[in-house]
Amino acid sequence: MGVFDDMLKGGESLIRNEAALDYDFLPKLLPYREQEQKYLATCIKPLFSGRSGRNLFIHGPPGIGKTAATRHVLRDLEEQTDDVHALYINCWQKNTTYKVLLEMCDLLGYRFTQNKKAVELYKIVAGIVNKSGAVFVFDEIDKAEDFDFLYFVLEEIYNKAVFLITNYKSWLVELDERIKSRLIPEMVEFKHYNETETKGILKDRLGYAFPDGVWDDKAFGLVAKKAAELKDIRSGLFLLKEASLQAEEKSSKKIGVPEVNEAIRKLDDFTVKNSAELEAESKIIYDLVRQHSGKRIGDLYKLYQKKGGVSSYKTFQRKIAKLEEGKYLTTKKETGTGGNTTIVEKKLSDF
Numbered sequence: 149m150g151v152f153d154d155m156l157k158g159g160e161s162l163i164r165n166e167a168a169l170d171y172d173f174l175p176k177l178l179p180y181r182e183q184e185q186k187y188l189a190t191c192i193k194p195l196f197s198g199r200s201g202r203n204l205f206i207h208g209p210p211g212i213g214k215t216a217a218t219r220h221v222l223r224d225l226e227e228q229t230d231d232v233h234a235l236y237i238n239c240w241q242k243n244t245t246y247k248v249l250l251e252m253c254d255l256l257g258y259r260f261t262q263n264k265k266a267v268e269l270y271k272i273v274a275g276i277v278n279k280s281g282a283v284f285v286f287d288e289i290d291k292a293e294d295f296d297f298l299y300f301v302l303e304e305i306y307n308k309a310v311f312l313i314t315n316y317k318s319w320l321v322e323l324d325e326r327i328k329s330r331l332i333p334e335m336v337e338f339k340h341y342n343e344t345e346t347k348g349i350l351k352d353r354l355g356y357a358f359p360d361g362v363w364d365d366k367a368f369g370l371v372a373k374k375a376a377e378l379k380d381i382r383s384g385l386f387l388l389k390e391a392s393l394q395a396e397e398k399s400s401k402k403i404g405v406p407e408v409n410e411a412i413r414k415l416d417d418f419t420v421k422n423s424a425e426l427e428a429e430s431k432i433i434y435d436l437v438r439q440h441s442g443k444r445i446g447d448l449y450k451l452y453q454k455k456g457g458v459s460s461y462k463t464f465q466r467k468i469a470k471l472e473e474g475k476y477l478t479t480k481k482e483t484g485t486g487g488n489t490t491i492v493e494k495k496l497s498d499f
C-alpha cells in the first residue's frame with residue numbers, strides 16, 4: 149500500500165453535496181416540528197374557502213427551525229393549490245417597503261415593475277392577490293426599516309394570513325400601535341431542540357452532504373453535543389463543514405475528533421460572522437462584552453459611556469437583553485454586597 153492511498157488527491161473533496169450544508173437548505177423531511185407545521189397550516193386553511201386566515205407572531209432563538217418549518221408549510225401549500233398565493237419575504241434582504249413590493253410582484257409573476265412608483269405597485273399587488281387570497285410571511289421582520297408594506301397588507305388585502313418571524317420576542321412590544329391593533333397576532337413560540345433531536349437532524353444532514361464512511365462516529369457525536377449545548381442547529385452545520393475542510397487541508401479521507409476540535413475552536417468566528425446582522429450600536433456593545441466578559445452590567449455601561457456611547461442605561465439594558473435573545477451573550481443574576489446585579493458574559497467563553 150502506497151503512502152498516498154489514504155490521502156485525498158489534489159482538488160478532491162470530502163463533501164458530496166455542499167448545498168446540503170447551507171443554512172437555507174430545505175430538507176425533504178422536517179422532523180420534530182410536526183406540531184408547529186400543523187398549527188401554521190390550520191391558520192392558513194380558511195383561505196382555501198375564501199376567508200381570512202389567522203395572523204401569527206413566530207418567535208424563538210436562532211437556528212431552531214422557524215424559517216425551515218414555515219417554508220416547509222408554504223411548499224406544501226404550493227403543491228396543494230394554485231388558489232392561495234404564498235409570499236415568503238426575508239426582511240433582512242428586502243428591508244424597505246419598496247424592495248418588499250418589488251419582491252411581491254416578482255413572486256406573483258408580475259414583471260413590468262420598471263419605473264413604477266410604490267403607489268402603483270401597491271395597486272398591482274392588491275389587484276392580483278385580492279382575486280383569491282395569500283399567506284404573507286415576513287421573516288426576520290425586526291430587520292425591516294419601515295412598515296408601510298405591513299400596513300398596506302393589513303388594510304388592503306382582504307383574505308390573508310400574515311406571519312411575522314423573528315428571534316426577538318421583545319420586538320413586538322415596540323411595534324407601531326396602528327399596525328399592532330390591526331395585526332392582533334397569535335404567539336407561536338419555537339423552543340430549542342434537545343440533544344437527541346439535534347443529533348437526529350444533523351445526522352440526516354450528514355447523510356445528504358457526505359458519502360458513507362467519511363465521518364468517524366465519535367467525531368460526529370462531538371459535533372452533535374456541541375450543537376445541542378449551543379441550542380443552535382446552524383452551529384452544528386458550521387462544525388460539519390469546518391471539520392471537513394480541516395480534514396481536506398490535511399488531505400485526509402476521514403473526518404475525526406481532532407478535526408472537530410479544530411472546528412470547535414473556530415466557532416467563535418461563527419458568532420462573529422453572524423454578528424454582521426447586528427445594527428451598529430448593538431455591535432459596539434457586543435464587542436465590549438467580548439472584551440470584558442464576566443463584568444457587572446453597571447460596569448459595562450460605564451465602559452460603554454467611556455467609549456462615547458450615548459444611550460441611556462435603560463436602553464443599554466434593553467440592548468443587552470436583545471443580544472441575549474439573539475444568543476450573542478448570556479447573563480446571570482448574582483447577589484453581591486451591594487445587592488442584586490447582572491453579570492454579562494460572552495457566549496463562547498469556554499474556548
Ligand SMILES: Nc1ncnc2c1ncn2[C@@H]1O[C@H](COP(=O)(O)OP(=O)(O)O)[C@@H](O)[C@H]1O
Pocket residue numbers: 170171172173174175177178179180181209210211212213214215216217349381382385
Ligand atoms: N426539524 C428540522 N429538521 C431538519 N432540519 C432542520 C430542522 N430544524 C432546523 N433545521 C435546519 O437547521 C438550520 C437552521 O434552521 P432555521 O429554520 O434557519 O432556523 P431559524 O429560522 O429558527 O433561525 C437550517 O439549515 C434548517 O434546515
Ligand SMILES: [Mg+2]
Pocket residue numbers: 214215216287
Ligand atoms: Mg430564520
